[in-house]
Amino acid sequence: MAxxxxxxxxxxxxxxxxxxxxxxxxxxxxFLPLILISxxxxxxxxxxxxxxxxxxxxxxxxWISVNSWTLSVTEVQSWKVQVPENLSxxxxxxxxxxxxxxxxxxxxQRILNRKVPMLKFFLKRELFWVPVLGLCWWALDFPFMRxxxxxYLAKNxxxxxxxxxxxxxxxxxxxxxxxAVFNFMEGTRFTExxxxxxxxxxxxxxxxxxxxTGFVLGAMGNTLDTLxxxxxxxxxxxxxxWEFLCGKAGExxxxxxCVDIPDRVRGGxxxxxxxxxxxxxxxxxxxxxxxxxILAALTSS
Numbered sequence: 001m002a003x004x005x006x007x008x009x010x011x012x013x014x015x016x017x018x019x020x021x022x023x024x025x026x027x028x029x030x031f032l033p034l035i036l037i038s039x040x041x042x043x044x045x046x047x048x049x050x051x052x053x054x055x056x057x058x059x060x061x062x063w064i065s066v067n068s069w070t071l072s073v074t075e076v077q078s079w080k081v082q083v084p085e086n087l088s089x090x091x092x093x094x095x096x097x098x099x100x101x102x103x104x105x106x107x108x109q110r111i112l113n114r115k116v117p118m119l120k121f122f123l124k125r126e127l128f129w130v131p132v133l134g135l136c137w138w139a140l141d142f143p144f145m146r147x148x149x150x151x152y153l154a155k156n157x158x159x160x161x162x163x164x165x166x167x168x169x170x171x172x173x174x175x176x177x178x179x180a181v182f183n184f185m186e187g188t189r190f191t192e193x194x195x196x197x198x199x200x201x202x203x204x205x206x207x208x209x210x211x212x213t214g215f216v217l218g219a220m221g222n223t224l225d226t227l228x229x230x231x232x233x234x235x236x237x238x239x240x241x242w243e244f245l246c247g248k249a250g251e252x253x254x255x256x257x258c259v260d261i262p263d264r265v266r267g268g269x270x271x272x273x274x275x276x277x278x279x280x281x282x283x284x285x286x287x288x289x290x291x292x293x294i295l296a297a298l299t300s301s
Contacts, residue, residue, distance in 0.1 A: 015074040016246035026066045031132055034059045038139035050176045053141065057118045057177070060140055064118070068110040075247045083256045087115040090178050092223045094216055094261070095119060097230035098205055098291065099184040103244035104232055108182065111254055116228070117178045122212060143170030143181075145212075165271075171219035180228070181220065183212050185284065190238070204295040208288045214270030214280040221266030227259040231291055233298040253298050259287055 041052045093116050125144045128134040185208040200207050236250030265283050268276030
């Protein structure tokens with residue numbers, strides 16, 4: 001992906017600043033046409049709405065391409081990436097990755113850009129209020145999720161299952177246009193504290209949360225072609241987002257593999273069918289075991 005360059009510490013902050021400035025300018029340039037084309041989707045004609053969605057995704061793909069170019073100009077780290085050759089922008093994918101840093105998102109976007117449909121992430125509902133970006137994510141049909149705590153559900157039992165129901169409704173929008181739905185199955189970034197608190201049985205991963213996956217497979221299972229599993233390894237330690245932009249991450253290793261989605265986990269009712277729920281959980285854990293082995297191999301190499 002990118003060639004290795006000699007690291008010069010005195011310029012690291014400047015690299016990060018340049019990257020931030022270009023990315024902000026890129027976002028502002030793309031913002032207006034994206035909002036305008038998304039606003040045209042109010043016309044209640046399905047083919048028209050589908051065309052507007054495709055055009056909006058084209059704008060977003062350009063945005064990702066500029067951000068990726070920015071990284072190639074300002075970075076000093078080297079990338080070792082393995083991506084399958086048979087990917088297509090005309091297919092539907094379910095995409096996941098291990099989550100260690102917000103840099104994971106830029107890495108996933110860069111290595112899959114123009115190889116699969118634009119990645120659409122599950123976002124916390126609060127992120128809708130992020131200036132400019134919140135409206136962009138809304139315009140691109142990113143699923144905004146509301147997560148309820150156990151304490152809240154205990155006081156408001158009528159809200160039980162509402163968050164996952166929103167997942168199902170969000171995924172129904174993706175049946176008309178090839179889509180790559182992205183979900184961090186761990187649900188949060190990996191830290192040593194979380195690893196020990198959750199008593200993870202995996203060596204390099206937090207336990208996966210199968211709920212979101214189950215609802216995606218329930219809503220889109222008959223549409224999805226395959227699961228793309230991204231394993232990201234930082235040989236020099238997990239960088240912060242700022243360290244990544246400054247080129248301090250060092251070497252980056254990423255492996256993408258295609259995983260078949262069994263028929264038994266497609267199109268079921270995760271919330272109300274205990275047998276289907278158990279099947280999804282078993283499959284997700286199998287994917288995570290294989291992923292843990294991949295990360296172990298990357299770590300020891």
